[in-house]
Amino acid sequence: MRSLVLAVLAVVPLTLVLSMPAAADCADIAKALAGMVTNLTCLESMDLTTRNDATTPPDNSRPGLPPNAFTPRTDAQAVSPDAPFRTAIDPSRTFPGLQITGAMPDDANARWLLRLPAAANWNRKLVVGVPGGFRSEFMGDFIFSDLVVQQGFAYVSTNKGMLNFFFTAAGADPLACRLSPRVAATGAAFTHFYANDAGNSIREWFRRTLEATDVAELAIDAHYDRAPERVYLMGISNGGHVVRRLLAEAPTRFDGGLDWEGVFWSTGGPNILIDLPVALRNWDGYVTSGLSPASPAAQAIRTAGYPPDIRATPPTPANTFSPLLGSLWETHANNYWDVTTCVFVRLVDPLYPVNQLDPLAASDTKDYDYLARRKPFHLSPRVGQVATDGDIARPLITVQGTMDTLLPIVHHGRAFRDAVVTAGRTSLHRYYEVQNGNHIERYRQTCCNFVQLELIQPHAHRAFQLLLDWVERGVSPPASQCIPRGGAIVSDPAAAARPERCASLLVE
Numbered sequence: 001m002r003s004l005v006l007a008v009l010a011v012v013p014l015t016l017v018l019s020m021p022a023a024a025d026c027a028d029i030a031k032a033l034a035g036m037v038t039n040l041t042c043l044e045s046m047d048l049t050t051r052n053d054a055t056t057p058p059d060n061s062r063p064g065l066p067p068n069a070f071t072p073r074t075d076a077q078a079v080s081p082d083a084p085f086r087t088a089i090d091p092s093r094t095f096p097g098l099q100i101t102g103a104m105p106d107d108a109n110a111r112w113l114l115r116l117p118a119a120a121n122w123n124r125k126l127v128v129g130v131p132g133g134f135r136s137e138f139m140g141d142f143i144f145s146d147l148v149v150q151q152g153f154a155y156v157s158t159n160k161g162m163l164n165f166f167f168t169a170a171g172a173d174p175l176a177c178r179l180s181p182r183v184a185a186t187g188a189a190f191t192h193f194y195a196n197d198a199g200n201s202i203r204e205w206f207r208r209t210l211e212a213t214d215v216a217e218l219a220i221d222a223h224y225d226r227a228p229e230r231v232y233l234m235g236i237s238n239g240g241h242v243v244r245r246l247l248a249e250a251p252t253r254f255d256g257g258l259d260w261e262g263v264f265w266s267t268g269g270p271n272i273l274i275d276l277p278v279a280l281r282n283w284d285g286y287v288t289s290g291l292s293p294a295s296p297a298a299q300a301i302r303t304a305g306y307p308p309d310i311r312a313t314p315p316t317p318a319n320t321f322s323p324l325l326g327s328l329w330e331t332h333a334n335n336y337w338d339v340t341t342c343v344f345v346r347l348v349d350p351l352y353p354v355n356q357l358d359p360l361a362a363s364d365t366k367d368y369d370y371l372a373r374r375k376p377f378h379l380s381p382r383v384g385q386v387a388t389d390g391d392i393a394r395p396l397i398t399v400q401g402t403m404d405t406l407l408p409i410v411h412h413g414r415a416f417r418d419a420v421v422t423a424g425r426t427s428l429h430r431y432y433e434v435q436n437g438n439h440i441e442r443y444r445q446t447c448c449n450f451v452q453l454e455l456i457q458p459h460a461h462r463a464f465q466l467l468l469d470w471v472e473r474g475v476s477p478p479a480s481q482c483i484p485r486g487g488a489i490v491s492d493p494a495a496a497a498r499p500e501r502c503a504s505l506l507v508e
Contacts, residue, residue: 123152132237390419401437
């Protein structure tokens, strides 16, 4: 162990107070984790929720890393709605306990976070949070941790084994990925994602999540003198993909899971390396058309599974990456479409000669053809190692929005549901579509003004409670259903005339 730090984290003021009982507890945890982790830090917190400013560290607070490699506060805010829609924290209570962080001994950048409520508050259960994107172990602080810590759960999360990214120079960095399409103002900005470094892979995400679960279970046993009675998974986006895979690959480790807009991977498709390049190939034509929904380019993007474009009301220069027109598609293109394609092409098909510098090159991300490269370049077995075939062995609830403009619901949520049905696992699965829900919660609010969108978080939180009732009390959740705008999950969707799938991706 490099260090064992004992402190009290109070809301205000932040003071340092040594506590002998906490010191003993931290020493026991350090002993239990000896040889399994490194860089262990154990902090006594008077409040494990984000109401305590010290719960989520500042961005770029790990010495020796470039900016954007470690951005815990940005990560947590990126997937969470703002007040008053953020996870409510009971003002009448505090939630004391231990906050413990560390890394795996084979990689100092494979990080994990553990929160252990005070013994009197612990409900004898553990939640394993899996972040989306390539974000830090703190990504779930608002959407996951604040919910479950108040309910008495221990909470552990992992960065899936890798840091986030840094800005780089394209000509000098062979792993550089353009942030946005060339036509964007940010089209000259290039990023380097740690996911593309040697030794990192999608398969590592599953291993690191299991390792974090191991760490949590050992620490829990040392701290509370008993093992957790239940262990649940909660994941969003790439984290939802991990939840799906682990409930099929390692079901004995978990009692159930919540999958919030998980990524679907299939060797023959659909997958994001088929969807995203189609959108990018037609993007210039859509821009040239003046973002006309009637243009052939727009129709091609819709045919690829994407929901219709909408406009912010009003657009504002600081928010949407589309300050003049406020286009939801443009916001996603400039923030996600190009860079996500590049990062995953490098992850899944490292032999593909990505060239984002020469506008005439035929190996830009928009030109990537997964189906053409699948067999001669042996992509099927590579994708098979991360595929989500629906063969889950523990209860799982999936929630996704119909206006998901990064992972089109027709090729992700619905495709996974179809895979579950094909695998004969429908009794273990519930699938809830949120009418007008988007992949990014913040786009609904004043930051971005896409008022046509609906928040998914309330439905995800409700789904987690339904999961607990399902696993622990044998109460079957309501049947799969489309949740209408302003609605909630209902116990009898047939009586409410709710189909499993929303009739339209957008309801104005």
